[in-house]
Amino acid sequence: MKFSQTFELLPFLDTTLSLAAAFVLGALIGAERQYRQRTAGLRTNVLVAVGAAAFVDLAQRIAGTTEAVRVISYVVSGIGFLGAGVIMKEGMNVRGLNTAATLWCSAAVGSCAGTDMLAEATLLTVFVLAGNTLLRPLVNAINRIPINEQAAEATYEVRVMANRSAMPTIRELLVDRLEEADYPVSDVEIIEHGPEKVEIVATLVSTAIDPDEIEAVITEMEKQEAVTHGTWEGSTKN
Incomplete structure (x- = not known):
């Protein structure tokens, strides 16, 4: 053995x-x-x-x-x-x-x-x-510390609900207003909501924003007759 x-x-x-x-x-x-x-x-x-x-x-x-x-x-x-x-x-x-x-x-x-x-x-x-x-x-x-939107690296999206017939005009106007605010757009997606409404989703290139500036753009977009409402959101990177 x-x-x-x-x-x-x-x-x-x-x-x-x-x-x-x-x-x-x-x-x-x-x-x-x-x-x-x-x-x-x-x-x-x-x-x-x-x-x-x-x-x-x-x-x-x-x-x-x-x-x-x-x-x-x-x-x-x-x-x-x-x-x-x-x-x-x-x-x-x-x-x-x-x-x-x-x-x-x-x-x-x-x-x-x-x-x-x-x-x-x-x-x-x-x-x-x-x-x-x-x-x-x-x-x-x-x-538990609140995230500072200006310091956080994130992906931000601006969403605008509009009439389908006015979609091309509203889409171009949204991109122009964001670029004027120094927030260039990397992608624009159109999401259908029934036969008359579409949601325009603009993804920003920026990884940091000033919430007041984005709100100002959304407020201006909501003044358009064809726009129902607008909002924005950010998802922080892990």
Whole structure:
């Protein structure tokens, strides 16, 4: 049996310590994720950390430090596929990015444990937990700050409802008025609303606006007999 030839007590104990450290540290990270009811919770983060530690430890025992470094690079790229599985797109919103980043960090913790750098693995775990807990109040505080329309990078649309028969004239007038206000138009879309009404949607090139200037343009457009009403909206970039 090759087991009797390959088994060495001290290296085995070393591997046991590495895997145990990866298990405990991964559990700490995963417990916080589980408490937050995230897609990748306790078990997933533990398995990622232990798996990374096992691969790195195995490479180091078989071929030394050079191959361990090579395996670490594979772990970094491989965990990307796992992280992609927890990222979900819902309309304009993307969810799961933080969970995917946490899995990436769990793999880093496991890699440190696999190379017997237990102090570094513990330190990294502290930083990961701090990032997911201590920064949460700061994130909430920032999210409650009203967006400054003049400073935000966003896509802005000016919408005007008009009679179908007057659409070409109103469309040209809207573009002219926006350009006179120094808001060039990148695209104009016509949306039909029944047999008599159309909605003219002008997308602005600008990524920052003065709301008062846009309101002035809309007020002028609403003075036109063929225009029912006008409005504008902006969607901030993520």
